[in-house]
Amino acid sequence: MAVYTQVSAELLADFLARFGVGELVSAKGIAEGVENSNYLVETTQDRFILTLYEKRVSAGDLPYFLSLLDHLAAKGLPVPPAIKDRNGNAIHELAGRPACLIRFLPGVSLSHPTPAQALAAGKAMGAMHRAVADFDGFRENSMGIATWQPLLDRCGDSLNQIAPGLHADIAFALGDLMATWPAQLDTCAIHADLFPDNVLMLGDRVTGLIDFYFACTDLRLYDLAVMHAAWSFDATGRDYDAAVGDALIEGYTRHYPLSDEERAAFDDLAAGACIRFTLSRAWDWLNTPVDALVTRKDPLAFWRRLRVYKPALAARLESLS
Ligand SMILES: Nc1ncnc2c1ncn2[C@@H]1O[C@H](COP(=O)(O)OP(=O)(O)O)[C@@H](O)[C@H]1O
Numbered sequence: 001m002a003v004y005t006q007v008s009a010e011l012l013a014d015f016l017a018r019f020g021v022g023e024l025v026s027a028k029g030i031a032e033g034v035e036n037s038n039y040l041v042e043t044t045q046d047r048f049i050l051t052l053y054e055k056r057v058s059a060g061d062l063p064y065f066l067s068l069l070d071h072l073a074a075k076g077l078p079v080p081p082a083i084k085d086r087n088g089n090a091i092h093e094l095a096g097r098p099a100c101l102i103r104f105l106p107g108v109s110l111s112h113p114t115p116a117q118a119l120a121a122g123k124a125m126g127a128m129h130r131a132v133a134d135f136d137g138f139r140e141n142s143m144g145i146a147t148w149q150p151l152l153d154r155c156g157d158s159l160n161q162i163a164p165g166l167h168a169d170i171a172f173a174l175g176d177l178m179a180t181w182p183a184q185l186d187t188c189a190i191h192a193d194l195f196p197d198n199v200l201m202l203g204d205r206v207t208g209l210i211d212f213y214f215a216c217t218d219l220r221l222y223d224l225a226v227m228h229a230a231w232s233f234d235a236t237g238r239d240y241d242a243a244v245g246d247a248l249i250e251g252y253t254r255h256y257p258l259s260d261e262e263r264a265a266f267d268d269l270a271a272g273a274c275i276r277f278t279l280s281r282a283w284d285w286l287n288t289p290v291d292a293l294v295t296r297k298d299p300l301a302f303w304r305r306l307r308v309y310k311p312a313l314a315a316r317l318e319s320l321s
């Protein structure tokens with residue numbers, strides 16, 4: 001469930017009046033998602049997504065996210081720009097939260113992508129990276145490699161409640177990775193969280209890339225590595241689907257062929273993605289009450305993926321034995 005902030009019909013009708021998008025017909029809270037409150041809003045003219053930004057998205061970052069979306073939409077990418085009101089403003093306040101009215105995109109997010117769908121999604125990421133070549137916005141990755149050790153320290157020994165030895169094992173894997181992290185590879189604006197639930201599809205066609213709220217400037221290939229780690233495994237992280245993983249890379253290379261150096265670095269980048277999502281999920285796991293409305297995501301599902309990207313290292317870890 002992801003409706004943290006309730007918006008009354010009266011408040012919403014007043015809000016919509018700022019935009020000239022027709023009269024309110026209906027508004028339904030959207031259960032999917034974890035970060036923000038989202039409503040599907042229907043007016044006499046169209047459908048929209050109303051997003052109220054909760055504590056994890058800082059209002060100061062919204063201009064970056066929205067200018068990136070505008071840039072990509074102007075280049076024909078299937079992303080949802082925010083609608084501007086009659087005064088040209090896209091960022092508003094509603095029910096005490098920063099809020100945007102966002103273009104509705106058709107499609108559904110997949111639970112079990114096929115190789116054909118992965119090929120299309122990989123192509124979409126390649127097209128997105130081509131399209132940001134002349135985007136000059138900058139945002140530091142708030143979940144980048146420099147933040148992993150501090151987050152590990154904040155999680156502390158409580159990690160061992162999730163799996164015996166997990167704290168020491170992550171520290172060891174991170175130390176190993178820091179020594180070989182390919183920081184010299186090129187950077188650009190990346191999505192940084194392009195999981196299957198953030199790609200809308202109809203059949204084998206990508207109809208939407210959504211949820212840009214981790215977007216930032218970081219290694220271009222790290223974006224593909226995050227996607228590869230997110231898409232190519234079952235929900236437990238035990239079963240690797242090489243056909244899906246290969247199709248993602250194949251699709252991406254239609255826009256951006258990978259150099260030998262990039263191919264050699266790919267497993268390190270994907271191992272980084274495993275550590276990043278293990279840590280963020282572990283933090284949430286340890287700090288979200290069991291009876292909270294949000295479903296906690298299993299940190300070990302990402303940790304287990306390390307077995308595919310770093311088999312020799314994984315074999316030495318107590319928490320993966
Ligand atoms: N522009 C959009 N068009 C259509 N559906 C959307 C759009 N944006 C979000 N959604 C729907 O809302 C859900 C949650 O959105 P998301 O941005 O992933 O939330 P959160 O940031 O809370 O994780 C998505 O899974 C999708 O079903």
Ligand SMILES: N[C@@H](CCOP(=O)(O)O)C(=O)O
Pocket residue numbers: 033034035193195197198211277280281297
């Ligand atoms: N994709 C991350 C969590 C971020 O949630 P999102 O709904 O904003 O994509 C994970 O699965 O750990």
